Amino acid sequence: IFILAVESSCDDTSAAVFKNEHKLSNIVSTQEIHEIYGGVVPELASRAHQQNIVPVIDQALKKAGITLQDLDAVAFTKGPGLMGSLLVANSFIKSLSLSLNIPLIGVNHMQGHLLAHFIKDENQENSPDFPFLGVTISGGHTQLVKVTNHFEMEVIGETLDDAIGEAFDKCGKMFGLPYPAGPEIDQLAKEGNPKKFVFAKPQVKNLDFSFSGLKTSVLYFLQREIKKNPDFIKENLNDLCASFQYTAVKILTDKIKKASQQTQIKTIAIGGGVSANSGIREKLKEDAEKRDWNVFIPPFEYCTDNAAMIAIVAYFKYKYSYFSDLTSIAQARFKITEH
Ligand code: ATP
Ligand code: FE
Numbered sequence: 040i041f042i043l044a045v046e047s048s049c050d051d052t053s054a055a056v057f058k059n060e061h062k063l064s065n066i067v068s069t070q071e072i073h074e075i076y077g078g079v080v081p082e083l084a085s086r087a088h089q090q091n092i093v094p095v096i097d098q099a100l101k102k103a104g105i106t107l108q109d110l111d112a113v114a115f116t117k118g119p120g121l122m123g124s125l126l127v128a129n130s131f132i133k134s135l136s137l138s139l140n141i142p143l144i145g146v147n148h149m150q151g152h153l154l155a156h157f158i159k160d161e162n163q164e165n166s167p168d169f170p171f172l173g174v175t176i177s178g179g180h181t182q183l184v185k186v187t188n189h190f191e192m193e194v195i196g197e198t199l200d201d202a203i204g205e206a207f208d209k210c211g212k213m214f215g216l217p218y219p220a221g222p223e224i225d226q227l228a229k230e231g232n233p234k235k236f237v238f239a240k241p242q243v244k245n246l247d248f249s250f251s252g253l254k255t256s257v258l259y260f261l262q263r264e265i266k267k268n269p270d271f272i273k274e275n276l277n278d279l280c281a282s283f284q285y286t287a288v289k290i291l292t293d294k295i296k297k298a299s300q301q302t303q304i305k306t307i308a309i310g311g312g313v314s315a316n317s318g319i320r321e322k323l324k325e326d327a328e329k330r331d332w333n334v335f336i337p338p339f340e341y342c343t344d345n346a347a348m349i350a351i352v353a354y355f356k357y358k359y360s361y362f363s364d365l366t367s368i369a370q371a372r373f374k375i376t377e378h
Contacts, residue, residue: 040059040111040112041057041109042112042144042354042357043055043100043107043113044056044144045128047088047092047120047125048124048344049084049121050070050084050124051070053065053066054099055099055345056099056102057351060157060351064098064102066095066098066099067343067345067346072087077212077218078218079121081123081124082123084124085123085126085127088124107135107139111142113132113136113141113144114145114146114356115128115132115133115144115145115146116146117129117147117148117368117369117370117378118148118372119148119370122369125371129369137365142357143362143363144361145367146353148373149175153173153175153308156337157351157355160338165335167333168306169187170187170302172184172299172304172307173185173192174307176312176314177203177204177313177343178202178205181250183195190356190361192376193376195246196248196298199249201249203250203287206250207220208221209254210253210254210257211223213261215276221316222315223280225315225317225318227277228280228283228284230277231281232281233284233285235281236260236279238286240253246301248291248294250287250290253286284316295326299332306333307332307333308335309323310337312344314337323336361378
């Protein structure tokens with residue numbers, strides 16, 4: 040079967056065409072307009088989706104070498120995300136389903152980040168076996184999920200405040216880096232000493248996280264140092280990035296270890312934009328060898344927001360006959376267990 044999926048939950052407009060679980064195309068248009076504001080401006084995001092959606096779908100179909108008439112189903116991201124952004128794909132895909140008279144499938148974005156491991160293409164042939172421990176780390180989420188089957192998931196830990204990507208972006212901003220700061224911190228950290236500065240690791244119960252404490256720790260430390268030396272950040276940028284990243288990675292991987300011990304699950308599948316981070320990748324490789332884990336990290340294309348991950352969920356939903364109808368509304372807040 041051929042499926043067209045569209046993702047518009049935040050600031051990337053994306054369309055993908057799948058033949059069963061195989062990706063034929065995955066086009067992403069990233070909105071650059073938000074950079075100057077240092078964060079996503081919801082109103083501007085929905086306007087840009089409105090402009091991008093037709094050309095992005097056009098490109099996805101062309102690259103896949105099919106036309107609208109070949110499609111067997113259409114899918115959209117139902118939530119979670121920014122309401123004005125979600126509405127764009129929601130209304131557009133509903134109209135397509137109506138005019139082509141084919142099934143409509145609403146997809147949970149967070150299920151997408153986890154099931155992205157099942158996308159098949161030339162760069163990703165293997166997928167994790169159930170049950171696995173899903174780790175979603177992005178600009179908006181930090182979650183540990185026990186995944187028993189495609190649609191049997193349980194959140195066993197999550198952040199109580201900021202997401203890990205948010206911590207990268209906010210601390211990067213304090214270091215004077217442009218938004219989103221995650222990739223640049225990653226680069227600069229490679230030249231720095233991760234043990235140079237010590238930042239507080241918040242003590243959080245069970246498998247939950249807190250990243251706002253780390254942010255505050257960095258803020259107070261910088262305020263103190265800048266008082267003594269106004270050029271402190273400039274002179275120590277690499278070490279600051281390395282030490283911050285070291286701490287953030289440690290907070291994350293300590294909890295992954297704990298979750299694996301508690302659940303006895305040794306298959307770990309990471310997703311979300313922050314999984315691009317080379318510190319996290321290295322540490323997980325190390326841990327995997329030490330603890331006999333089987334670690335899965337999808338190609339970068341499927342880590343940040345993309346429609347391919349929406350299409351793969353839609354494919355499984357098609358197989359399970361989980362369809363939506365025209366009453367399906369966008370959900371800004373949407374639990375990972377919801378459809
Ligand atoms: P969500 O998926 O929760 O809705 P989002 O769409 O903002 O949030 P993604 O697109 O998955 O999240 O990821 C973006 C985040 O990933 C940003 O916070 C960015 O700084 C971070 N990021 C990207 N690359 C890296 C990297 N190499 N190191 C650290 N963080 C990174
Ligand atoms: Fe996302």
